[in-house]
Every structure is written in C-alpha cells, then in structure tokens.
Amino acid sequence: MTAAATVSNFYYGAVTPIAAYLMACFGAALGLRCTTRSLRGARRGRKAGWLALGAVSIGCGIWTMHFVGMIGFNVQGALVSYDPARTLLSLAVAIVVVAVGVFLVGYRGAAPLNLGMAGTITGLGVAAMHYLGMAAMHTHGTLRYSAPTVALSVLIAVVAATAALWAAVSVHGLWSSLGASLVMGVAVTGMHYTGMAAVSVDLNGSTATGQSSVGLLSFLLFMLAGPLTVLLIAAVIVMFDPDMMLGDDERERPVSGARGAHRATAEPAEPGVPGESAERASW
Template sequence: MLDLLVQEWPVPGLAYLVSVIGAYLGLSFAARARDATGFFRWQWLGLAAFTLGGVAVWSMHFIAMMGFSAPGTAIRYDTFLTVVSGITAIVVMGTALYLTLFDQSMARLLLSGPVAGLGVVSMHYMGMASMNIHGEMHHDLFWIATAAVIAIMASTTALWFASRLRGQIAIISASLLMGVAVSLMHYAGMVGVHVEATDSELQGAPEGAAAFDLMLPLIVGLFVFVLICSLFLLLGADDDRTPRATEQPTRPTTPNHPLPSSAWDRPMHRDDWPEASGGSKKPHR
C-alpha cells in the first residue's frame, strides 16, 4: 500500500545507516574468519553472522517499521515473534557464511545465496506477522516474489563479498551496496502491503508492545553492541591466528675437537690432518 511508504527521510536514512554499519562490521569479521583457525575462526564467524543478520538486516527492518502507520488503527508488536525473527536472520546468515567462507567454489556460493535470501525474506514476513492491528493485513504475491528475488540477489552478492573481498575500500564499497540492497528488499515487500482496518475507537490499542517501547532497548543495545564489535575488530588483529611454534635459533656448528686458538694462527701441516680412523692429532707447537 503506497500510503504506508510515505515517510520523512530521517527514518529510512537511519535504517540505511544502521544496515551499512552492520554490513561493514559483518564483512570485516568475515574477512577475519577466512584467515583464522581453531576457536578464533568460530568467534569471527559468529560475530559476522550476528552483525550481518542481526544488525544489517533485522535491525534495519524494525527501525524502518517505526516510520509506518496503518490508517485507522494503532500498531503493536508481538515481542516473541520479533525476537524469533531476529534469531532466524542470524542463524540463516551464519549457515550461509559457513557454507561459502571456507569453500569458495561457485557451487557453494549458488547454494548459500538462496539459503540466506530466503531466510532474510522469512525474517521480513515473520516481522510483519508480529504486527498486531485491528483489521486484516494482506500481502501482494507479486511484491512478495519481487522482495524474494532482491533478497536472493543481495544475499548472494554479500556472500561473494564476504568470501573474497580484502581491503578497507572494497569492504566499505560493498557495505554501501549491501545497505541499498537490503533497503530495496524491505521497501519492495512493504509496497505490497494492504491493510483493511476496522473501527478501533471502542476496542482500544491492540495487544503487544508499542514501536517506541520495543525499539528503544533495541537501538541502545545496538549501539552498545556495535561499540563492542568495533573493539573486537581493533584489538583482534594479532589474536585471530593460531600461534605458531617458536622456532629454535640455529646454533653455529663447531668442530667436535676444537683446536687451540694458536693452531688457527698458522697453516696446518699434513701431520695435523685427522687420521683415517676419525681421530685428530694435536697441533704441533
């Protein structure tokens, strides 16, 4: 429903900015996971999944939803479904990253892209299902398919970036592009939303949490988490590889029977050479 998309620029702008920050952190953590081994590999992989799925996708969705309003009815959110939708995005993104980070074949990429894309779409519509209104909400099938195609393409591109990109310029450029793709997927899905509200004046507000009450802890927690992740990113540069065994310094080889220093000061005679039996004669003085 196009009138649901009438928003002032700060809300979409903030949602896009959050998505870009989450994408930047996630791609940076994914780059660390590629080079790490052992426990540190799983640490970076978990952080990449959390920031890509939880910040770049899930947080962007619900921040953008703060700017929507359904005519004739208030909107409330089911806390349980809201949390489950976030967990879904994180788990699906973590699975897709695992499939493609450590096996960079095209087959793995083409498998993990649709897995992540369909997971992102599932998160979106699970988040929509968490909305409680006095009335009925319908979704246009064409726009559902459009959002799914955008999500699959965006996820495949993001996973390609995560598994292959190196360097700050490349990661920043990919983050800006991924923020655009995630926003396009979200707003494409919202174009196909139709709300048929009932008279809610006598019914009061629907059950659930108000957008501000739900989003305030989310936004505060988000910024705290971003700070912690940034700290990990700054301080983890030298700790994400398995420490190598310390090499023993090579000792200079010395003869089994060292000669006195005075013997080295003069040329050796034939009589000074070692005998065939392996012994050595003392130098003549």
C-alpha cells in the same frame, strides 16, 4: 464491515529510511571485516569465532534495519502493536540463516554451486525474517500482500544475500569492504521497502486496541537496544584486534631485502605455523 486504510512507510519523512540504510551498511561492514579476519585467524584456531561474529553482525544489522524502517510505518486510523516473542524470534531467524550462509562460504569457498546454495538459503531466511516481523504486528484490521511484489522482494533478498556472501570471502581490502557494504546496504534496504510496498491494510471498524504512537516508538527503541549494543561490541572487537595494527596491503605485501631478513630472524617460527614469527616481529 472493512475499509481500506491509508498506509505510509515514511511517517517521519526521510529520517527512518536513511537511518535504516546506515544500520544495514554498519552491520554489513562489520560482517565483512570479521570474515576477513577469519581468513587470517584460521592458523590460530579463531576462524569459527570470527565467522560467528560476522554472522551476528550482519544478522543484527539486517534486523535493526527492518525495525528502524518499521518506526516509519503508519496505518491511518489504526494503532499498531508488536508481539515481543515473534519480534525476538525474527531476530534469531536473521542471525541463524546468515550464520548458515557465512559458514558455508567460509569453510567451503565461493564456488558457484556452493555460493548459490548459501545465497538462496540466506536470502529466503532474510525474507522469512522480514515477514515474520510483519506477522508480529497487530492492528485492528487485516494485512494483505500483493503476491508479485512479495515475490520480487524475495528475489531481491536472495540476490542481495548471494552478493553479500560473495563479498564476504572475496573482498578483503578496507576500502573495498566499505564500498561493498554500501552496495549491500542498498540491496537489503531495497528488499525491505519492496516488501513493505506489497502491504495494504483493511480496517474492520472495531475499536483500536494497539499501542499509542509514543508507546510503539518506545517499544521499538527498547527492542533495538540489544542488537545495537551487540553491533557496538562487535565494532570494538574488530577495531582493537591486533591484526588491525597493520593495514591489509602491508600484511599481504611480500617482504624482501634487509628488512625481510631482519623480520625473518627476529624470532624462530613455531612448528606448523609458517610466517608467524615474521608477523609477530612486525608488531
């Protein structure tokens, strides 16, 4: 015997959606700044490292957004628990698929065909991360999904991923990156809550065997600790990178006149690294 349960995604009110949105924006902003650094770090052989850090930042931001949002998920009359292995697997999926997209556009550019392929792969991977995270959830009932709403959530994920990858290689100014991260946060969070709107639960009437609400909250906070630490470390790396000592506009502005002559003669350029001496002299 089964009965439809009342499902809520806002058990703690607006706290969880706002926190989830901020985490998505944080990861996106770090990812955009890392990809910007990759363009300047290419001549020093650091391009792959910056792209990898950007992928980890965006992936952790998306995954953290998902599980912060899941803190507010509640099934009336049922206790909920999560399988740790599947939960961690969903984190790995998020990072890997974002890395595929970021490296594709980072090395092959944002040509329409390449961008579309990278965005589709990444978007499908983000959707897979979301539904794999849902598959890690256990309750004494059956989860059902509305196929049209699921399809809409996947479409949003693909569009959001494509826009994010385009921004990663096209938006380089600090304020432009922050603005783009706010838009990306809306898209990623919108995908999450669209996917959650597709969920309904039929309880089977058996005895609840999941975690208590306090135990569930403790588990989710424990799982979030690792990705949050990674995001904070990435933020420190970006903030204290030497290239941050100059603004984007100053780095990209042509140098002329006596000041330019002084910079050009301050230190001999190294072979094969044009303009390196001028950049060093400007520190």
